[in-house]
Amino acid sequence: MNQSLQELFEGRVEQFVSKRKRQSGNYEKAEQKLESFAKRSADIVKVKARGNILKRSVDGDFQTTIYQVHYQYLIKQKGTLYQEEEVEVRMCKFFKNDLIMDKEINPYTKQPELEFAAEDEQEERISYQYNRLKAVQYAERWWNTYNPAFIKFENNCTNFISQCLYAGGAPTRGFPNRGTGWWLRNKNYSYSWAVAHSMRLYLANSKSGLRAKEVSSPNQLLLGDVICYDFEGDGRYNHNTMVTAKDAYGMPLVNANTYNSRMRYWAYEDSSAYTPNIKYKFFTIVDG
Template identity: 55%
Template structure:
């Protein structure tokens, strides 16, 4: 089983680098992989090398077929003009082997399932002034430290993207507010949390409305963002936001590279066009975190 997985990952790595659609690899070349190559072309970049490591999480064997669920850690060495950097991503996948031959390999998708029981209450009036200084370096350092692991000081969710970004902002010095009302403020403490801390849709609306504590201003394009700023994603374009990332760097074209949880990612291109969740209807919100 271990050797089968290693062979599978070696072929996937080859597909990522070469963009090969050879007949013997066609079953490995999925739409997300094709979108990633198109994205590289648009950015005038290329994948120079791809290293993939896999770890079996569980396996099921029954007569002639075997199913394995595994974590796969991608490392892409990307060249853009004369600049090179490493993008990383971790995802959960499921493969089926029939009589020793691979017949299916697919990503296990996590969706935003947390629904607030009531709409988050918008804080449109200033009742108290809470000053802070946002240290972007500390926020980015936290994002780099914990992008592929989980700080035991905080609760972890299966859909963890917004929780992770909230932790990054908090590490940058932004104070929590609103405890213990889950529909107010932005906080996580005593084994509880506000909707805005952990739910992508609530967080997006909180950034648009908050006048106390964490505050942000919406900008019109990703180029206007700097390190420590935030991007919110509505993959289906249906008005419900379901993903959040934090900007950790800019590429050679001045475009954001982001870190994220759920599909744990490091230095990923901001647009997520290579994501399995991507649709042509995707909508973005770009938020510059206000420094005080």
């Protein structure tokens, strides 16, 4: 990592701990995160971060670098300590050694307009018992990497949640109809397995196999349950997470892929994709 980028990287970490730099308003992400913690009566005790360059290009005096930062936040809330983690991908531009641009690359791009089909009410019910512990253990193991046993997507959030549910014993069904059921076979998959909006529709409508019940509040969720996000509030959901812990007030902390996160507060108010129009769906998994 070159000296200019290293200085930028170190300065970003200081934003979370230096009152002077917080007030400067130069780092929106720090402001958003600190405001989010303040709403929950939580404090950042310590921040650790490490980074690496993913791609670099040079054109004369101009240099463009895409780099990744892995943050670890030690959080204190009502006397309880826990660690939140997230991985952020950013792009910066330098003219000679002067920084002229630095921004996060928003990973929550729109997914294909694929829909989950209406269910066949006469399909035979598949019996299962959802193992929440195994689902959470899987989410903890693979939140920041990819399991080579599964297909990988550039926008991997829903594929990751499907893998967690599958690890918890949820049965697949519907093959080979991609618009029906929830399944993965080698490199072939249902829309509900890999597309955020289709998973949201599946969880709301499935009558057999993997099933879920929508609840009205996040504090009703259990470990291993799923939250769906419509960042723009336009009716098309573009992100999913799994509940892996609760904070000191009993609110969900979640793990996710794409913007890889661990034990992140469920509301995503500190995300670059957040808008005031955001909508959520809360699904608790039902035993078969």
